[in-house]
Amino acid sequence: MKIDLNLFVVFDAIYSEGNLTKAANVLNLSQPAVSHALARLRTNFDDALFTRQGNAMHPTAVAKNVIADVREALHQLQLTLVQSKQFDPSTTRKHCAISLHGSLEASYLPFLMAKISNEAPQINLTSTRVRRSDLENKLASGDIDLAIDILLPVNENILHTQIEQDQLVVVAAKNHPLIKESLSLENYLTQTHILVSSRTAGPGIEDFELGRLGLQRKVGLRCQHYFSACRVVESSEMLLTLPESAAKMFAQTMTITLYPLPVDLPSIDVHLYWHMNVNKEPANKWLRNKILMAASAR
Numbered sequence: 660m661k662i663d664l665n666l667f668v669v670f671d672a673i674y675s676e677g678n679l680t681k682a683a684n685v686l687n688l689s690q691p692a693v694s695h696a697l698a699r700l701r702t703n704f705d706d707a708l709f710t711r712q713g714n715a716m717h718p719t720a721v722a723k724n725v726i727a728d729v730r731e732a733l734h735q736l737q738l739t740l741v742q743s744k745q746f747d748p749s750t751t752r753k754h755c756a757i758s759l760h761g762s763l764e765a766s767y768l769p770f771l772m773a774k775i776s777n778e779a780p781q782i783n784l785t786s787t788r789v790r791r792s793d794l795e796n797k798l799a800s801g802d803i804d805l806a807i808d809i810l811l812p813v814n815e816n817i818l819h820t821q822i823e824q825d826q827l828v829v830v831a832a833k834n835h836p837l838i839k840e841s842l843s844l845e846n847y848l849t850q851t852h853i854l855v856s857s858r859t860a861g862p863g864i865e866d867f868e869l870g871r872l873g874l875q876r877k878v879g880l881r882c883q884h885y886f887s888a889c890r891v892v893e894s895s896e897m898l899l900t901l902p903e904s905a906a907k908m909f910a911q912t913m914t915i916t917l918y919p920l921p922v923d924l925p926s927i928d929v930h931l932y933w934h935m936n937v938n939k940e941p942a943n944k945w946l947r948n949k950i951l952m953a954a955s956a957r
Contacts, residue, residue: 664736667729669696670708674726677715727796734801735936746941748779753942755782757950758789758797758806761855762885762905763929767807770953775946788857798934804943805950806932816935822954823929825902827865829918830910832893842918844874851879853888853899865900868924889913902927 672682673693683693701708704725709716718726759767764786775782789797789806795817797803813819829847831838838846854863859881862870869876879897882888888899889909906917931950937943 663699666696666700666703667733669693670700670722670729671726671733673697673709673716674718674722677717679716680714727799730800731936734799737801738936738940746945748775748782748942748945750781751779751942752781752783754785755805755942755946756785756787756803758794758803758808759786760788760791760808761857762902762908763807765886766904766908767950767953770956771950774949774953774956779945794932798932799936801934801937804933804937805946807929807950808932810928810930811932813932817932818935818938819930819932821928822931822951823904825904825927825929827900827920827924827927828903828906829920830889830892830899830901830906830915831918832895833914833916835896835916837896838916838918842921844921847898847921848874848876850877850896850898852876853880853882853891853897854878855882855885855888855899855901857883863900864927865920865924869922872922874922885909889915 669682669686669688672685673679676682676685679690679693679697683690686693697708704721706721707719708722709718711717768786772784775784787803789803791808791811794806794808794811795813798806798817807822810821829842831842837850854866856863866876866878880888880891882891885899885901885905886909888901890913891897892899893914900920903917906915909915910917931947931954933943933947
């Protein structure tokens with residue numbers, strides 16, 4: 660059975676816009692043309708694909724099941740066209756999106772922008788934060804080009820390489836009244852701690868590891884960013900456990916002191932992720948190389 664690939668472009672537009680008129684405007688087509696394409700899609704799939712509720716078009720279960728594959732196929736076709744053209748970073752106007760979690764944004768972006776600003780002055784870079792459960796789909800659809808995060812379980816279509824190995828350390832206010840020259844495990848466990856997490860509940864990675872050792876600490880504050888947590892540490896007796904690279908960065912401008920974590924916990928492996936569809940794509944390869952250079956310069 661032969662299927663017009665343009666039908667899948669229409670399918671993606673209707674799914675994204677949730678409205679036939681809006682989809683038609685995005686595609687620069689008439690609404691009757693979009694409606695005709697939808698009718699052909701319904702015949703091919705033997706399913707309604709979208710049901711109308713007022714002016715909105717809601718996807719059926721079949722549509723939800725196939726949208727990721729459709730978008731990946733369209734993205735691969737687009738990449739094929741891109742790869743047919745020579746990539747020149749000095750003239751490209753490409754937009755790139757990178758997913759960065761937590762302190763990785765503040766840690767990597769200055770070095771990355773220093774690497775690309777002169778060589779590719781017209782590249783537009785967006786730093787975003789993708790939920791780890793959505794990472795594979797976002798890379799497959801092309802919503803993001805790359806991701807920098809801790810080592811995650813991913814399928815074989817997601818390629819990755821380690822770019823950093825970090826250790827957890829503890830920061831406290833300078834001249835903390837309850838800490839002398841070093842921080843003992845007993846002292847660490849009796850102090851009140853700050854937990855940095857994008858989630859509203861649940862333990863942090865350090866709590867998981869402490870629990871495996873039969874240990875527990877007291878968390879008095881849960882917040883979203885290490886920068887905010889370090890500001891609290893400056894003016895309190897609370898402790899914060901965080902990656903050493905981030906701690907050293909904040910210590911340059913804040914009155915905090917770093918201490919080794921008084922318990923042996925695994926290192927934090929930071930990886931660069933991309934989809935196999937863009938493994939040979941010139942612009943993606945170039946940006947990956949710049950990130951590797953930025954990682955080595957930190």
